Amino acid sequence: MALVAGLAVLGVSLSFAISVGAIAVPIETVWGIFFDKLGLWSGEPTWSKGRAAIVWEIRFPRALLAIMVGAGLAMVGACLQAVTRNPLADPHLLGISSGGAFGAILALLHTGLFLGLLTVPILAFCGALLATLLVLMVSRWAGAMSADRLVLTGVAISFVIMACANILIFLGDPKATHTVVFWMLGGLGLAQWSHLIYPLAVLMPCGLWLWLQASKLNAMTIGDETASTLGIAVGRFRLTVFVVSALITGVMVAFSGMIGFVGLMVPHVVRLIVGGDYRRVLPVSALFGGIFLTWADIGARTIMAPEDMPIGILTGFVGGLFFILLLRRK
Template identity: 55%
Template sequence: MRSASSRHRLLLLGLFGLLLVSCVVSLGFGSAPVPVEVVWRVLLFKVFGITPDTPAWSTGQEHIVWLIRVPRMLLAALVGGGLAMIGAVLQAVTRNPLADPHLLGVTSGATLGAVLVVLHIGELLGVLTLPLAAFIGALCSMLLVLAIASRHGRLDSDRLLLCGVAVAFVMMAAANLLLFLGDHRASSAVMFWMLGGLGLARWELLPIPAISVLLGLALLLGMARSLNALMAGEQTAVTLGLNARKVRLLAFLICSLLTGVLVAISGSIGFVGLMVPHIARRLVGAEHSRLLPVCLLLGSLFLIWVDVAARTLISPEDLPIGIATAAIGGLFFIGLMRRR
């Protein structure tokens, strides 16, 4: 037991160190490359106020690194880590290894709510309007899936997945209809957002997803034992005195809130919540107090480097990050199915 705990701590430290290195190195990539030593000096100057005797960077490089790439990198880390945690929790409460916010209709519901606000309602509540609309859409979508999938008060994982796919198609059809009926100039701008992107990253927008992800991690870690029991099966959970329905509802509520916030800022990014939990379970097993922090770190690492690829492959244009994650996710599961 002690050696397993030591290995887990070493793994967390290793992943955290790799994440820190990736955060710095990734800032140098883009349509305008910036040397790593310049990136490091700009960060030291901006974060700690350490000024070299002769600044070795231009104003343009400082602007690119600090005002454009650092917020984008931090948003990629938050979105990747958050989606990976959501996927792990949904796979536990549904007992379905294919569950993720994309396949269960949560992402599509959040997309519909956000498109409705952007094109037809407007920002009635200021900055909070878009995250709130995406959250309401995600929650309504998840509740609709649960209502359709439940039979005699019980949830079948296969039925839940099929209902999620069906509801996702309906929600995306409604979102596409709103796009068609809306202003075509605004619709073209929304299309890039629907495909997933981190171009909206700004320093003033980061506190909302940061607080949401950290609060979500704390709440889900507090539910770790309940999630372990649900993963073992509903009969086991009832034997342990667990109210499975209440735990499921709370988990779905937290996942809907997180998905709504992340989709409102980054658009629809699929397959992160599907892939990363499988990789994390191979490293630390299915015990959620260990699994969730590893999912957070792995998801952050994954999306940071996918974003690097997205902004360099067809430079100076940005490839929508949802396209890149979908391609990688599809190849990942083709390989997984061929092996198993």
């Protein structure tokens, strides 16, 4: 029931996201342009070429990217909360997003696009994976493998990585450094149809794999000993989930910048609705994550219109308040 309702809300959210902006476009016109581009519109177009370009070339890719990024980050957050048994875990707090941003900044300011459009996502994934491994290594070295101290380790590693990223910005070409503000603050304004294939190609197989591991994730939420008695190789499975999470996060960061707290908030809201079974938590989290980030993008485009506020500012503000509420509820 929650899934069906979520799909309906997602459709309404997508329509509204494409409709609103500096130039408002009626929703019927939005879908008329959509079907016309697919060759399914039989009547004469009642819209100008300018509006068609705004809807099809700018707003549709942006809205679809918001859905994919929100879905990916929400699923990652839900899985990290399971394997760490920490309700405060998310890719932003564990330093994974910072690692992805470091890789993207390295590609943009220093290495160049030596692999074409794949350069930024690949280096972002490598940075996210490096951050993940650093968190695990430092936690093991410091004897901080407990759920609460793992998050503290992630926060510390995140600060270190962001300091390294700031060094890259300082040493980079001053004329090009303004481009990295996009990755530091988060935004969806650079979305293009040709770019959407990359986050989609990562989200679909990785998201499906995570969903197929739902029974193991359920066991991990109870404890390592229980999971081990069920035949789960706890250490290997946790590491695999971290790597898959780093892949999803790195690619999403490469195209949207650092967007925090989506993975923290959405899974908690979803559990209140569908319970704790990860067979339901993961798909509904993906759905609600897409809805949340779509509306966050709408807010970012309208609060300071016609200026486009970085979406990371809005999610950080809302997520910070949510984080405080979680602490209050212990």
